Amino acid sequence: MNKPKSLRAQLLSKLTLPLLFVVILDAAASYYVATHFTNQAYDRWLLDSAKSLVQEVKTQQDHVTFELPPIAVEVFRWDDMDETFYKVESQKTGFMAGDDGLPSPAVSALTKDQPFFFDGEIDDQPVRVVSVLTVPKTSTEQVIVSVAETVNKRRNMMSELLLAVILPQIVLVLITGFHIWTGVNRGLSPLNDLARMIARRSAKEFDPIADAGVPLEVRSLTNTINALLQRLGSTLITQQRFIENAAHQLRTPLAGLKIQAERALSADNPETMRLALTHIKNSTNRLTHLNSQLLVLARSESISHSxxxxxxxxxxxxxxxxxxxxxxxxxxxxxxxxxxxxxxxxxxxxxxxxxxxxxxxxxxxxxxxxxxxxxxxxxxxxxxxxxxxxxxxxxxxxxxxxxxxxxxxxxxxxxxxxxxxxxxxxxxxxxxxxxxxxxxxxxxxxxxxxxxxxxxxx
CATH class of the missing domain: 3.30.565.10 (Histidine kinase-like ATPase, C-terminal domain)
Incomplete structure (x- = not known):
């Protein structure tokens, strides 16, 4: 047997599920936007750092050199949240300076003076890397300058952005959910009032239900119930009239049976007794005919109701x-x-x-x-x-x-x-x-x- 479904639960599910879907979709969009702009901001800093290192790539006596004073390296690497790495390598001579463990990009993915960003790892730490392909003046040798940093600042900024976006949404969802709950309860209150009104009625009360102040959607229900009450009242009146008429029709032949039976019992001669028995037979035939017609009428009524x-x-x-x-x-x-x-x-x-x-x-x-x-x-x-x-x-x-x-x-x-x-x-x-x-x-x-x-x- 199927359990009855709650109208309140159905309404809440139909209202809240789309809201939750929109919130989840908005959270995904917010995550994408936060990731995009965070990477865009820090990628620009990485690119600026890489370009500053590119300027230190020079040509001396037909050889490509890269020199960065220790103080400059220290300033370059300083960061209170992330670690910064760099690597300079030549396609001819290979590694020139920096961190040799920094992953190198595929040469086919590089274009002269066009930055190439990718994600990698160094010392089991995820890093964001930018590589720039450059050719120093008076030289044909290609040099790849890569700069990388760990992603702590990016994650912190993304968390702050998401928190700033999602927290108001959570508050909005809670406020909206509260209003949906109270709105559904207020919307169902006319039905609850109607149920209590009907429950207080007696089994013989068929007066129409008052629909003053009832919402239009509930009024169609009250009209249907009123129509049903009217039909039930008419049926009850018809049934009472039928019972009264049947009792009246049965009373006459039953009274005749009683009188003729008493007459037969008190009769002294066979002729009087025979006449009384004849009347009893006629009354019995009439009762039999009436009973037969009542049964046919009841059968036809039961069939018509199904x-x-x-x-x-x-x-x-x-x-x-x-x-x-x-x-x-x-x-x-x-x-x-x-x-x-x-x-x-x-x-x-x-x-x-x-x-x-x-x-x-x-x-x-x-x-x-x-x-x-x-x-x-x-x-x-x-x-x-x-x-x-x-x-x-x-x-x-x-x-x-x-x-x-x-x-x-x-x-x-x-x-x-x-x-x-x-x-x-x-x-x-x-x-x-x-x-x-x-x-x-x-x-x-x-x-x-x-x-x-x-x-x-x-």
Whole structure:
């Protein structure tokens, strides 16, 4: 299981990592700049020293000589931090004066009167060396003059420069980090306030969360939560109404069962007992039907709240089989039940059990409220898309009631029979699950009476 990630940690990492990268990049640039200018300054001093020694290279009687008084050598070498070395050598005669251990440059790298700088070692000490190739007057002999010094002053200067540059940057990073930390905390405080506000609410409190003074980014969250609270409140109200209506619908047949059972127990003759048992049977049938519809409604609701697994179904076959199941019930009321469909199969995506329940409720209503000796027609259309149509020639549904009949436990005033008002509510729930549209209208000619219900699967 993945551990939850902290929003504060993510924000701090996204803000501080680029800052650290910039600081490291700036420190590297500062190191390069400090090294460059330090070497440039001390290399200039080395070159000046080398040029001063070049002036002491002279020609006497066709021989190249180099003479430097001891006092001059002492002054040349004096330094309180570094050691200074020099070396004069001729390409003909070799070493002439100075420190023989000083490394010599490659001759190919030298150009007359052009300095050549390089790093080397003498007595296991790192040194910076400059070499100058010169040819004395009245001579063709090439002489290499090299001057070197250890790098203590360079390192000290680089340290001072880096300290002068990096120390303010470190202070700047600390100040910036502090402001980032406090800024992230201030930015997250509305979320913490929102969490505390929601935590203080009771389970039955669905009032919208106040968003006055809430930042725009957090307001989108509060709006979403408010919308969720509104839906939860509506769902709770619907659930309470459903429970109240179900309890009311169950109370009547249960009360009838109790009365008829007491009547049967107190009856003295078989005829009275048989009549009471008949009423008990009718009440039991009504309870069974109500319980069945409540279960179907609950099942369709549970499916609608999750991703429904719909499969390809032959609507023609399903409707034909369902109509065959209802033929005996229609014959009991002397009602003719007809079926009409295209010759080819009509395929839709749906749930087989729920679609049978949908058509079963439509046929149950049509048979229960149709006139005896009447006609019910069930038809399927495939063009422009699949459509299921149920026509009856009963009394019809008043236009003023057509928007209400799909509400749970609602029955048209004055309706005959002992229905519970769930049939069309189940039809609506199942149709919505299949993304189908329900249309209700008066039956077409020639009857001009009754009701037409269309389930459009387009």
């Amino acid at each position: 991703a429904p697994e719909l499969q390809r179904i032959d609507l023609t076959r399903l409707v034909r089989e369902c109509c065959m199941d209802w033929v005996p019930r229609a014959l009991d009321r002397k009602i003719e039940l007809g079926f009409d469909a295209p010759d080819s199969n009509v395929q839709i995506s749906g749930d087989d059990v729920l679609l049978r329940e949908l058509l079963g409720n439509l046929l149950d209503n049509a048979i229960s409220y149709g006139r005896p000796g009447g006609h019910i027609s069930v038809s399927i259309e495939s063009s422009p898309h699949a459509r299921l149509i149920v026509d009856d020639d009963g009394h019809g549904i008043p236009c003023s009631e057509q928007d209400k009949i799909f509400e749970r436990f609602y029955r048209v005033p004055g309706s005959p029979g002992d229905g519970c008002g769930l049939g069309l509510a189940i039809v609506k729930e199942i149709a919505d699950l299949h993304a189908a549209q329900i249309k209700i209208a008066n039956a077409p000619a020639p009857s001009q009476t009754g009701t037409r219900i269309e389930i459009d699967f387009g």
